[in-house]
Amino acid sequence: MLKISNYSNLILKDISFILKENENLIILGSNGAGKSTLAKVLSNLIENQSVELFDKNISTLEDKKRVELINYVPPRFEIFDEYITVYEFLELSFIKSIKKEKINEVLKLLGIESIKNRVCVDLSSGEKQLLLLASSLIHNAKITIFDELTANMDISRVKEVYTLFKMDYLKQKIIITHNLDLAFHLKYKVLYLQNGVIKFFGGCEEFFLEENLSRFYKNSLKVVDNHLVVNL
Secondary structure (H helix, E strand, C coil), rough: CCCEEEECCCCCCCEEEECCCCCCCCEEEEECCHHHHCCCCCCHCCCCCCCCCCCEEEHHHHHHHHHHEEEEEEECCCCHHHHHHHHHHHHHHCCCCHHHHHHHHHHCCCCCHHHHEHHHHCHHHHHHHHHHHHHHHHHHHCEEECCCCCCCHHHHHHHHHHHHHHHCCCCCCCEEEEHHHHHHHHHEEEEECCEEEEEECCHHHCCCCHHHHHHHHHCCHHHHHHEEEEEE
16 A cells, blocks of 8 residues: 655645555656656655555665565666666666576566667667666566656557556556556556646546546547547
């Protein structure tokens, strides 16, 4: 279970919600709404005493225990040494002992075995995003937060990520995205942020009702035959 109570800072205002164990969440909102800031608060990258993880205040957890419980995957690939190989980077993703068979399994699952010996600096932006995904699968925290994971991916790769998210490779997921089609089809619970304030927290079907699409997206979207389309 993930719980945040009455959290505020310069960007976020009085944030409170509860996410039950094994419940997945999509976080939506315009640029500057506070989505990434919220993710960093939930994972304690912005230190606080307002978040509880599985009935433990996040501020009291040792680093090793916290990373077992929650993992924040940033929107951009950043590493202290970009000249290590993909395989070497994935070895750093293990919390405990390195298991080479697990690395090979994840590389095969994502179809990126061919890049395992390449140095990270030579990867395309899309390949770097896949590497972040591979790392999260190996890390496999109880809750994984993805911050704009699919932003630089080809459409075919986004479809593969969607399929992966629908499976049980990761225990519990929080996904920050601007991809409303992905959000619509994943059917996760939705949190919508606007100017640092939670304006919606509830079921996917309710969020994508015409009245809410009109409220949040000014009649620019509509649902037609179970597809989300631009309303021109």
